[in-house]
Amino acid sequence: MKYPLIVLGFLLFWSATSQAMLVEKQRFEIAEFTTENGKIIAPVQVGWEAYGELNSDKDNVILITHFFSGTSHAAGKYHEDDPAPGYWDAIIGPGKAIDTDRYYVISVDTLVNANVYDPNVITTGPATINPASGQPYGLSFPVVTIGDFVEVQKALLDSLGIEKLHAVIGASMGSFQAIEWATRYPDKVERLVPVIGSAYIDAWAAVRLERWAYPIKQDPAWNQGDYYETGQPQHGLITALSYIIQDAVHPTGFNLRYPAPSTEKALHQDITASLSAWQQLREHAAVRAGFQDANHILYLVRASQLFRAGMGDDWKKSLENITAKTLFMPATGDQLLLPAMSQYSRNVMQQAGKAAEYVEIPGIWGHLDGVVGMAAVAEELTDFLNQ
Amino acid sequence: MKYPLIVLGFLLFWSATSQAMLVEKQRFEIAEFTTENGKIIAPVQVGWEAYGELNSDKDNVILITHFFSGTSHAAGKYHEDDPAPGYWDAIIGPGKAIDTDRYYVISVDTLVNANVYDPNVITTGPATINPASGQPYGLSFPVVTIGDFVEVQKALLDSLGIEKLHAVIGASMGSFQAIEWATRYPDKVERLVPVIGSAYIDAWAAVRLERWAYPIKQDPAWNQGDYYETGQPQHGLITALSYIIQDAVHPTGFNLRYPAPSTEKALHQDITASLSAWQQLREHAAVRAGFQDANHILYLVRASQLFRAGMGDDWKKSLENITAKTLFMPATGDQLLLPAMSQYSRNVMQQAGKAAEYVEIPGIWGHLDGVVGMAAVAEELTDFLNQ
Structure with missing residues (x-):
């Protein structure tokens, strides 16, 4: 159970009212992966899943990039009796906003995915055994970036012979990956939908993220990341996840839930x-x-903190590369990645002469509405994907 | 230096452009104080200061109640060469919004004031020597409430023969005290101005406050509060204050400052x-x-977490006691005590047939605008005090 219980409630509701789309986790391996910062990880393995059918021209692909606490399980169920489907099942499936009768929808676990001990997640990170030593990497695992997440996804798509994306759509940290895709590979990305997202992380957001890392680092059991024999820093980890939950939920929803x-x-x-x-x-x-x-939480925090579109010195300039039609979808009550960040990102694109639309997701859950509240903007999303 | 540097910048600016009003710290003692929860503190001592002259009818008094990180030093300077005046010097002084040519303005250090080691602060709390043991109270100090803060202030006013307040005005935790005054002693309070405030703390705000306490409690040097011989839990305290600063500052201001x-x-x-x-x-x-x-930070967190107007089971019902004309002044960008909390408090009062006005403080500093941005709403405040 990798979702907040509030999310689970929604998912159970959807689950009860819709036919399950059965999906299968697949494994992708890169024998030797060189990170953006020049370090080698050998091998990299990640999980992925797909919904719908790839057409013969391989031009009906939509890539979904996942959020900080998420996985590649964006829709469907592994078994009919799973308690809940993937997180965006409300908008991904036959006849839904992201229509699997038309599109081949693909979703990939990131590097350093948080949910290492979810049996349906395949990722490579500090908890992975380093084949060179036979021991978990721990902090010897290199810092990885949103750019690295994108390169792993690209390698998978290359291996499948997919050269164009009808759209890249991602929520929160997924929006960073989606924007990085459109910035880095403008010829491959036709549409871009950053949900509860931003083209940059500023000092305020970076410090807020640092507060998620801090209780882990302060737990003596963390032991500089070397705890795989002695056991996890449970107290610090639970505190970090408590902060993450609160920061992702608007007070109105939080007060209902707790x-x-x-x-x-x-x-x-x-x-x-x-x-x-x-x-x-x-x-x-x-x-x-x-x-x-x-x-893994520490590495995800760092990857998020370092995000600037284009991963260089000037994210605004990098946005000029984008040729994708773009739709920003912030959540009205978001106090983590503020609607103002989507607005600023959009304004920079518009000033560079780019097409960038903007639709807010209503709701009482704040940032979390980008995960659980997407049904409210399904029509706008469908219209955009049909453009 | 008990203010954020950003505040200090403002204060230095004001300081350079206005004649200093010189003030003096005074000491008030209650030989034996019984807390709301039935515990005895003997003695209680607090500092206070006043600006302007008490008239012969003693009916020109305005009480200022201070915020979490604040002190009774609301205006003026102790010496001409002080680097900065009190925190609301922009609105308290001769000819200013809270006009000391007309009003006798009085301000009192709370119990468990955070700034114990500021030589101009007099307070009683866990760092105080318990005369019964000759040792600092530590965690044997009883939990104190916003109601207790009010009772200490009332005892001081009683000792001065002051029976009516033209107004009670306080920011943030000061708004809690101001509202508690008007709820508990409706016959004594003619006007109420909760600035960046609320008539209640909800689960979301209480948990946010708990996050300020957590790093202190996690610091091994805290030692269950027994550190007065071994030294403060510096690391935890600095982390707590870092969180407090960030939570009080809107991202726009934060990104300018850091x-x-x-x-x-x-x-x-x-x-x-x-x-x-x-x-x-x-x-x-x-x-x-x-x-x-x-x-002291832990005790201030607890006092704030427990605040509900009237300090009982039904804060909405308690607001029905209020007879004071009321003006809520939230800050537009406040992400700590949201404008929605002022609006809700006001709506409850209006539904009970009370006069409650509402003016937002504009600015880029969020919650902190209730401290540094008051000049922007000085005219509205003056008009209200003249009603």
Whole structure:
């Protein structure tokens, strides 16, 4: 169970009301991968899955790039009796906004994916055994970037003979990958949809992300990332995931999910007593922590912090490369990647003469509406993909 | 130096352009104080200061209640050569919005004030020597509430023979005290101005506050609050203050204050390398930490988490007690105590038939605009006080 329970609630609802599309996890390997920063990882393995059929011209492909806490499981189920389908099942499937009767939709686990211990995730990162040493990489794993995530995806697409993408669509950290695709390979990307996204990370967002890494690094059990024999820094990891959940959820949704009793007598009597909402949040985070690796969180934080479109000194200039038709879809209540960041990214593109549309996702969940609230903007998304 | 440097910049500007009003810190003692939760603190001492002259009817009094990181130093200077005046000097003084030619303005250090080691602060809290033991209270100090802060202020006003308040005005945690005054003593409060405030703390805000306490509690040097011989949990305290600063500042202001270089090469090469914006923030927090006590932060967090107007089970019902004319002044970009919280508080009052006005403070600093941006709403404040 790799989603917040609130998400799970939505997914169960969808699950009950729609026929399951069965999907299969596949494995892709690159024998020797050179990172953007000049380090070699040998081999790289990632998981991927696809929905719909690749046409003979191989020109009906939509790539979905996943968010920080996500995986390649964007839609469908592995088994009829799975409790929930992939995270965007509301908009991916036969006759849905991203219509698998028309498109071949493909989704890939990133490097350093958080959910290492989810049996349906295949990734390469610090928790992976380094064949050279027979031990987990730990912090000897190189820093990887959004550009590296894109290059792994490109290698997979190359191996399948896919040269054009009808669209690249991704939420949050997935929007960084989608934008990087359109910036780096403008001839391959016809449409770009950054959902709850941004073309840059600023100091404010980078520090906010650093606050996710901090409790892991402060946990003595982290031991400079060398904990694979002694056990995970559970306390730090659960704290990090608690922060991630809160930062991704607007107060309105948060207060529904973790209601506070009007008076908590113990808190009045004992300074060491614990707030019930904090306890609920931690219990929920603990469930997710069972599937995640603490070092992988640190690497995802770093990859996100370093994102600037084009991965160079001038993200605004890099956006000038884009030829894809673009649709920014921020969530109105997002307090993590603010609608203002989508607006700024869009304005920079428009000033460079690019076509860039803008539709806000309504809802009470804030950033999370880009995952659970997409049904509200399905029509706009369909229209855009048909352009 | 107990203000963020950004605040200090503003204060220095004001300082250079206005004649200093000289003020003096005074000491108020209550021999035996019984807290709302039934514990005795003997004695309680707090500092206070006043601006303007008390008239013979003692009916020209405005009480200023301070914010979480603040002190009673709301205006003026202690010495002509002080680098900065009190935090609301832009709106308190002769001819200013809170006009000391007309009003006697009084401001009191709270219990468990954060700035214990500021020589101009007088407070009672865990860092205070317990006369019964000859040792600092540490965590044996009782949990105190916003109601207790109000009762200490009331005891001071009683000692001065002041029975009516022309207004109570406070920012952030000061708004909680102001609202509690108007709820608890409706006959004494003629006007109420909650600035960047709320009549309640919800689960979302309480958890956000818990995140300020967490790094202190996780620091081994905290030692369950027993560190007065071994030294403060500096690392945890600095982290807590870093979070407080970020949460109080809107991204626009934050990015101006802590700009991120477009590329930081070390971050690409070394997962343990530190983000420059994070370092800048911590250095700034370290300056503030020199004046603050870690346990006091925990007690302020708790006092804030427990706030509901009336301090009982139904804050909405308690607001029905209020007879004061009320003006809510949230900051447009506030991401800590959202304008929505002021709006909700106001709506509840209006539904109970109360007069409650609403003016937003514009600016790029978010929550902090309620401290540094008040000049922008000085006219509205003056008009309200003249009603």
